[in-house]
Amino acid sequence: MSLMDLLPKDMPNFRPYKVAPISPVDSLNNSLTKNTALHRLILQQPIQSHLQLEKWYRVNVDVVTEMGILLTPHKLEEEFQQGIRLTCSIYHHNANYQNDEAQLIVEVEPLMKDIWDADTAPVAPWPGFAPKSCHGGFKYRLSTAARSPQSFVPVALPCGHCYLMIQSTSHADSILPIVIGPVHFDQSFPPLLNHTWEKTFQTDSTCSKCAPIDHREDPVNHINIHRKITVKDGCHLLIKERWNCGTPGKLWDSAILMTSLFANAIYKHPDRFVNHRILDLSAGTGYTGIYIAKLYQNHPHPPTVILTDTKEALPLLYENQAINQVNVGINQLMWGKKKHARRVTSSTTKITKFKAFNLTKKTSCPLDIVIASDVLYNAKDMVSLIQTFLDICTYGKTVIYFGYKNRGLKEEELIQFFQQCRVHFHVKLIQPVAPTSQSDNLDSLLLPSQSIPYHSHIPLLIQSGACIYTMTKKEK
Numbered sequence: 001m002s003l004m005d006l007l008p009k010d011m012p013n014f015r016p017y018k019v020a021p022i023s024p025v026d027s028l029n030n031s032l033t034k035n036t037a038l039h040r041l042i043l044q045q046p047i048q049s050h051l052q053l054e055k056w057y058r059v060n061v062d063v064v065t066e067m068g069i070l071l072t073p074h075k076l077e078e079e080f081q082q083g084i085r086l087t088c089s090i091y092h093h094n095a096n097y098q099n100d101e102a103q104l105i106v107e108v109e110p111l112m113k114d115i116w117d118a119d120t121a122p123v124a125p126w127p128g129f130a131p132k133s134c135h136g137g138f139k140y141r142l143s144t145a146a147r148s149p150q151s152f153v154p155v156a157l158p159c160g161h162c163y164l165m166i167q168s169t170s171h172a173d174s175i176l177p178i179v180i181g182p183v184h185f186d187q188s189f190p191p192l193l194n195h196t197w198e199k200t201f202q203t204d205s206t207c208s209k210c211a212p213i214d215h216r217e218d219p220v221n222h223i224n225i226h227r228k229i230t231v232k233d234g235c236h237l238l239i240k241e242r243w244n245c246g247t248p249g250k251l252w253d254s255a256i257l258m259t260s261l262f263a264n265a266i267y268k269h270p271d272r273f274v275n276h277r278i279l280d281l282s283a284g285t286g287y288t289g290i291y292i293a294k295l296y297q298n299h300p301h302p303p304t305v306i307l308t309d310t311k312e313a314l315p316l317l318y319e320n321q322a323i324n325q326v327n328v329g330i331n332q333l334m335w336g337k338k339k340h341a342r343r344v345t346s347s348t349t350k351i352t353k354f355k356a357f358n359l360t361k362k363t364s365c366p367l368d369i370v371i372a373s374d375v376l377y378n379a380k381d382m383v384s385l386i387q388t389f390l391d392i393c394t395y396g397k398t399v400i401y402f403g404y405k406n407r408g409l410k411e412e413e414l415i416q417f418f419q420q421c422r423v424h425f426h427v428k429l430i431q432p433v434a435p436t437s438q439s440d441n442l443d444s445l446l447l448p449s450q451s452i453p454y455h456s457h458i459p460l461l462i463q464s465g466a467c468i469y470t471m472t473k474k475e476k
């Protein structure tokens with residue numbers, strides 16, 4: 001029996017997952033990098049975070065897969081034969097307002113080879129990556145528009161910090177940009193001579209519009225890595241990642257696809273989720289739930305958005321809630337734990353601004369939507385995951401949006417999972433449809449329209465096997 005035989009009959013165009021050819025040389029690496037199409041820029045080394053204006057600094061970045069693995073020589077040959085070109089711009093994150101126009105510019109230049117660089121490490125003649133290399137970088141300096149001491153213009157940002165947004169100009173659709181920071185700069189001229197490597201971040205409370213800055217130490221990155229997402233009208237999300245924290249610490253392809261589904265639905269019907277109760281199960285960075293909450297931020301009847309994950313993953317959710325100043329509930333929910341499941345379906349308590357739920361009342365409060373993005377990757381968790389689906393879903397009401405991308409799971413394990421799900425749930429694969437389609441149904445995945453975050457990346461995600469299913473509980 002094949003996977004096709006087991007899938008519900010209403011999945012006519014089910015696409016088998018595309019698997020990259022595996023060469024014997026690096027089969028292990030390939031098995032981990034298969035189905036990878038949208039790559040990430042990440043910091044190779046911490047950057048100095050207290051900067052002097054007018055001084056050149058260096059940033060080293062790697063291009064890696066969704067899982068953080070360096071690209072294989074085969075991929076590099078295939079996709080990056082001409083190298084990768086990067087640009088850098090300044091971003092001043094302000095969770096609620098238009099990006100401030102900083103009177104600050106950033107200039108970039110190619111790296112020069114340092115004596116400590118390995119002889120074999122190629123250096124690109126442009127800011128970015130040399131041909132077929134997954135290590136790259138550039139030199140950059142911040143300056144005011146008027147550079148000479150005589151015509152020095154004080155920097156306009158009152159808080160003295162900003163972020164650096166690095167993106168590829170040559171591979172804009174296949175490499176996710178990165179936002180690093182905050183970097184602090186001295187606004188006086190000439191700049192201070194002593195500077196330190198970043199350990200903790202300090203914020204200047206005089207800037208009332210700025211989002212709070214993380215004061216905690218990030219032992220590996222030293223400086224924070226984020227993704228920037230435009231929500232609407234100049235309002236952006238800054239989603240922090242913690243690559244040293246494993247699976248919850250990064251924005252997965254599935255979450256990008258899932259968010260585009262919800263963004264499309266809300267774009268077409270702004271009141272679609274009014275007064276709904278939405279759970280982002282095992283939310284990781286919290287991107288999808290935070291995005292929905294942000295879109296409804298000023299709505300008189302916003303949905304109640306709850307983000308859950310393991311205990312270890314909760315601090316990142318709190319950080320992303322604070323950086324983006326959204327009202328969401330945050331709670332621990334371990335798959336299979338009935339007590340945890342009850343907490344999200346039996347509370348009527350309101351969300352306190354930027355605080356976790358105060359779970360006191362035990363009145364039944366069924367969920368309308370469950371977002372389960374990229375939660376199936378380990379066969380040993382299948383039973384407890386399905387148990388949680390059963391515990392949090394109400395017949396006739398709850399719809400699970402199940403985001404999936406095949407990486408390590410064996411085909412027979414996937415078959416088994418869907419077999420078990422189909423005992424209790426109706427399962428449907430959401431079909432991608434063209435943006436011109438008249439469908440205004442959430443259950444159709446509209447291919448990118450300009451207003452959708454990361455719209456230019458969506459075709460690649462679908463091509464690499466990311467997909468979304470709906471599951472609704474069967475009547476007993």
Ligand SMILES: C[S@@+](CC[C@H](N)C(=O)[O-])C[C@H]1O[C@@H](n2cnc3c(N)ncnc32)[C@H](O)[C@@H]1O
Pocket residue numbers: 247248249250251252253254255281282283284285286309310313333334335372373374375381
């Ligand atoms: C691949 S990440 C996906 C994160 C996010 N939903 C996304 O799509 O970006 C898997 C998530 O499942 C969570 N997780 C793993 N095991 C879990 C368990 N036993 N109970 C609850 N959550 C778990 C991880 O902490 C992580 O956030």
